[in-house]
Amino acid sequence: MHRMIVALSAAALLIAVAAPAANASGPQAVTISSVMTITGNGTNTGSFEASGPAVTRGLICRTGAVTDVYIDLSDPTDFPVAKAFVCAGGGPTILVRLQVREGFSWAVQGGSGPYRGLFGSGVGSTVTGPGVWQVTDTYTGTVTSGAGQNQQ
Numbered sequence: 001m002h003r004m005i006v007a008l009s010a011a012a013l014l015i016a017v018a019a020p021a022a023n024a025s026g027p028q029a030v031t032i033s034s035v036m037t038i039t040g041n042g043t044n045t046g047s048f049e050a051s052g053p054a055v056t057r058g059l060i061c062r063t064g065a066v067t068d069v070y071i072d073l074s075d076p077t078d079f080p081v082a083k084a085f086v087c088a089g090g091g092p093t094i095l096v097r098l099q100v101r102e103g104f105s106w107a108v109q110g111g112s113g114p115y116r117g118l119f120g121s122g123v124g125s126t127v128t129g130p131g132v133w134q135v136t137d138t139y140t141g142t143v144t145s146g147a148g149q150n151q152q
Contacts, residue, residue, distance in 0.1 A: 027142035030054035061087035
């Protein structure tokens with residue numbers, strides 16, 4: 001009986017240690033769709049929905065709000081944008097930098113709470129609509145966390 005308890009305890013410990021390691025094993029694919037309302041004053045706002053293994057493994061949250069915190073339109077054909085993605089319910093924030101040309105590239109620049117160790121990058125595209133003063137941004141790429149398993 002004592003051997004069975006020891007064996008079960010060892011198995012439970014192995015599972016507990018392996019679960020976070022599997023989450024942090026490498027980059028996880030993510031797709032983010034964000035509808036932004038263009039305000040004209042550089043503080044465009046919107047919402048986002050994320051999907052893919054990065055969401056199901058808890059690396060990033062599924063939904064939330066987006067705000068442009070910086071945009072430099074001095075060259076309208078090639079300009080930087082910084083966005084804050086805030087998880088639903090006022091949760092942690094992910095900061096993302098975009099470089100917009102024809103389409104855009106993106107990279108995670110930091111975050112708060114469990115997103116402090118988040119890294120990632122990818123490419124994206126923008127289409128007009130659904131509303132008159134709106135655009136829909138689609139981000140595809142991968143993220144990984146140097147901090148292990150995140151919960152959201």
